[in-house]
Amino acid sequence: MTAFDEVLDVVPGKRAVAVRNVPGTLTVFATHFPRFPVLPGVLILDDIVRAARLAAPKVPQGSRWVLAEARRVRYRHFAEPGDRLEISVKVIEATESSVTFKAAVGVDGRDITTIRQLRLEKSEVAA
Secondary structure, eight states, X not given: OOSOSEEEEEETTTEEEEEEEOOTTOGGGXXXXXXXXXXXXXXXXXXXXXXXXXXXXXXXXXXXXXXEEEEXXXXXXXXXXXXXXXXXXXXXXXXXXXXXXXXXXXXXXXEEEEEEEEEEEEEEOOO
16 A cells, blocks of 8 residues: 545545545455454554654755654554445644644444554664
8 A cells, every 4th residue: 555545535634535545455354354354554654654744844955844753642443344444634733843643444324443642753874
């Protein structure tokens, strides 16, 4: 899973909303779990971080936002093949070197994952 299927809203420095469809053809479903395929939580977290990067303030060339901390993460329900994940992130605090977000991932109007505190920090990209 590399890119969003759709980006619904982006306001840099404020919020972002993106959509990811979960195809049944993902190779991860062969082992996670064969009789009850569910999307691993770490892949959901990765999508949240990608959406947070969209919502984060722009950084100068040669820098990027990297995950520093995720607190109060709750996986409430499973994400299964065929689900349409709506990933929403909202900036709650921003400094020059870090941005803190609240995030939620929903399927059919029901939150399946929530994060009360997700923090990204600015990092220099190695040449």
